[in-house]
Structure formats: C-alpha cells, structure tokens
Amino acid sequence: MENILAPAETRPAAPRLPAGPPVLQLRNIEKVYQTKTIETVALHQVNLTIGKGEFVSIMGPSGCGKSTLLSIMGLLDEPTSGEIELDGRPVQSYSDRELAALRNQKIGFVFQSYHLINDLSVLDNVELPLLYRPGVGGKERRERAYAALDKVGLSPRTSHFPGQLSGGQRQRVAIARALAGRPEIILADEPTGNLDSVMGEEILDLLLHLNREGTTIVMVTHDEQQALKTQRLIRFFDGSQVS
Ligand SMILES: Nc1ncnc2c1ncn2[C@@H]1O[C@H](COP(=O)(O)OP(=O)(O)OP(=O)(O)O)[C@@H](O)[C@H]1O
Ligand SMILES: [Mg+2]
Numbered sequence: 001m002e003n004i005l006a007p008a009e010t011r012p013a014a015p016r017l018p019a020g021p022p023v024l025q026l027r028n029i030e031k032v033y034q035t036k037t038i039e040t041v042a043l044h045q046v047n048l049t050i051g052k053g054e055f056v057s058i059m060g061p062s063g064c065g066k067s068t069l070l071s072i073m074g075l076l077d078e079p080t081s082g083e084i085e086l087d088g089r090p091v092q093s094y095s096d097r098e099l100a101a102l103r104n105q106k107i108g109f110v111f112q113s114y115h116l117i118n119d120l121s122v123l124d125n126v127e128l129p130l131l132y133r134p135g136v137g138g139k140e141r142r143e144r145a146y147a148a149l150d151k152v153g154l155s156p157r158t159s160h161f162p163g164q165l166s167g168g169q170r171q172r173v174a175i176a177r178a179l180a181g182r183p184e185i186i187l188a189d190e191p192t193g194n195l196d197s198v199m200g201e202e203i204l205d206l207l208l209h210l211n212r213e214g215t216t217i218v219m220v221t222h223d224e225q226q227a228l229k230t231q232r233l234i235r236f237f238d239g240s241q242v243s
Contacts, residue, residue, distance in 0.1 A: 020052030022088065023185060023216055024073055029082035031068050031239075042068040043079070044239040050185075050218060055211040057227035058220045060236030066220040067112060067189055069236070073218060074187045075103045104132055108178030110188035112220075114170050116162040116177075122149065123158040126177045133181070148176040152206060168199035175206065186210065188219045192226065204229065 031043040042065045050056055050073075058066050071077035072084065075091065084091040086102065094102065116125050126145040130136050136144070149158055152172040162170055171191060178186055188207065192200035204226050211217050219230065227233045235243045 022049045023052045023086065024048075024050040024218075025083075025085040025088075026073070027083040027085075029069075029072060029079045029084070031065070031072065031077075032080045041239050043072070046082070046239075046241060048234070048241065050216060052184075052216055053211070053214055054232060055208070055217045055230040056219070056232045056234060057230040058218065058234050058236060059222065059224065059227055060242075064236045065239040066236060070109075070187045070189050070218065070220060074107050074109050075099060076109070104129060105181060106184050108181055108183030108186045110171075110174050110178050110186065110191045112189040112193065114162075114174045116170060116173055118162050120161070121158065122154065122160050122162070122165070122173050125162065125173055126180050129177060129181050144180045144182075145176070148179040149173075151179060152176045167194045168196075168203070171195060171199075171203060172206075175203070179210070183215070185216045185218070188217065190220050190222065193222060200226070 026046055026048045029043050029046040029048075030041070033040045033042055046069065058069065060066055068077070072079050075084075075086075086094075086106070091099070117128070120128070123142075123145055126148055127141050130141040130144060133141075146155070146158065149155055152175055154169060154172055154176060157165065157169060162173065165173065171194065175188075175191065178188075186207070191207065192203045195203065200223065207217055207219065208229065217230075219226075221227050233243075234241055
C-alpha cells in the first residue's frame with residue numbers, strides 16, 4: 001500500500017472532493033454537566049452541519065466544550081437536549097443495536113490522549129475495534145490492521161507495545177486504529193496536540209490525504225496554521241459557536 005507519509009512531491013495529487021450532502025447535523029444542542037457542587041453548561045445552542053467529504057476544524061480555548069462536542073457528534077455521549085441527525089435521519093430513530101453498529105463502523109475516533117491499551121501490541125490495538133465487527137474474520141482483521149499501519153508508516157513497529165513508542169508514533173497507531181475500521185467520518189480530538197511541529201505536520205498531511213480520498217473529518221486543534229489548511233474553521237467560546 002502507498003505510504004502516505006512519503007514526501008508530497010513523490011505522491012500523485014488526489015482531486016479534492018466537493019462538500020456533499022449533510023452527514024451530520026446538530027440542532028439546538030445543549031450539554032449540561034451536573035456534579036454535586038457545580039453545574040457546567042458545556043454546550044449552548046449549538047447548530048452545526050457537516051457535509052459529506054468536508055474537513056472542518058474546531059478551535060477555542062481550553063474548557064469551551066470542544067471534546068464534549070466531538071463526543072456528542074461521535075454518539076459517545078448524549079446531549080442534554082437538542083437533536084442529532086446522521087445521514088438525514090434522527091439519531092433517536094435508530095435502535096440501540098443500530099447505534100452501536102454506527103458508532104463502530106461509520107465513525108472513527110482519534111482521542112486527545114490516544115486511548116491505546118498498553119498490554120496489547122501495536123497490531124492488536126489496531127485490530128481491537130474490528131473484533132466487534134460482524135462479518136470480519138481473523139484473517140481480514142489482520143490484513144486490515146497491517147494495511148492501516150502501513151498507511152501511517154508504522155509497518156516496522158507492529159509488534160512493539162505502546163510504551164515503546166514515541167508520542168508521534170502512538171498518535172499514528174491511534175489513527176491507524178480509526179482507519180482499520182474504514183470509517184466514513186473521522187473525529188479527531190487534538191491529534192497533533194502532543195507532537196512537535198514536524199510530526200504534527202505529518203499527521204495533518206495524513207488527515208488531508210484521507211480527506212482527499214473522501215473521508216469526512218472534524219478535527220479539534222489549537223494550531224491556527226493547521227486549521228487554516230482545512231476547508232472550514234469553526235470557533236467556539238464558552239460552549240457556543242462564535243464564528
Ligand atoms: N464528565 C464531566 N463532568 C463534569 N464536567 C465536565 C465533564 N466533562 C467536561 N466537563 C466540563 O465541561 C466543560 C467543557 O469541557 P471539554 O472537555 O469539552 O472542553 P475542551 O474545549 O475540550 O477543553 P480542552 O481544550 O482543555 O481539551 C469544561 O468546563 C469541563 O470542566
Ligand atoms: Mg478537549
């Protein structure tokens with residue numbers, strides 16, 4: 001498989017796909033966290049539409065609700081009120097079983113803190129989400145995991161454990177794990193936040209490449225230069241979209 005971390009000039013340019021129909025729509029989303037001592041309005045009146053094939057970045061100060069927004073978009077958390085539509089269909093109309101399948105198959109998540117399992121090898125970490133995938137047997141699982149690791153340039157590290165990798169390599173494992181599921185949508189929470197600028201550039205190039213291949217991407221970032229390379233930049237402040 002093509003190594004997409006190779007220098008850009010050695011790779012053929014892929015055409016950028018136009019933004020298609022809405023894949024993800026949020027309407028009047030509110031998220032309130034209630035603890036014993038404090039109520040936090042993490043998201044307030046959020047209305048957002050993500051088109052098929054778009055690459056959207058989300059910026060805003062720490063605590064403004066970016067990770068909360070991504071969790072709600074990825075169906076990992078429920079809003080306190082408001083509506084979410086996936087492919088034009090309200091999420092409430094899906095059964096629990098359909099929702100679990102959507103979460104597992106349609107959406108790939110790259111978490112702010114990698115979420116790798118330290119006792120499992122790189123290969124086993126990448127295979128893990130495919131264990132729950134009906135119709136994907138052991139052989140296909142392994143092939144997909146190898147292909148995804150190859151894509152992020154980590155073929156020589158498949159039998160390492162996460163603790164034996166650099167931060168950038170761990171982040172690439174987390175991306176390979178999302179890729180192995182061949183998701184239509186990637187939600188990436190500060191995928192370059194813990195990396196130096198060179199490695200950060202490489203990860204962004206990887207995401208830009210996946211987007212050119214047709215994957216819809218929503219990325220939280222603190223890096224304005226990176227955000228400007230994506231198709232659309234959304235800014236948040238105190239739980240609300242400000243631009
Ligand atoms: N499980 C929770 N229980 C209570 N409050 C929470 C919970 N998760 C998040 N919050 C609060 O909700 C607000 C938004 O948090 P969130 O993690 O979405 O911010 P963020 O924009 O991702 O910040 P950062 O840039 O630091 O990652 C914060 O004030 C946070 O303290
Ligand atoms: Mg966050």
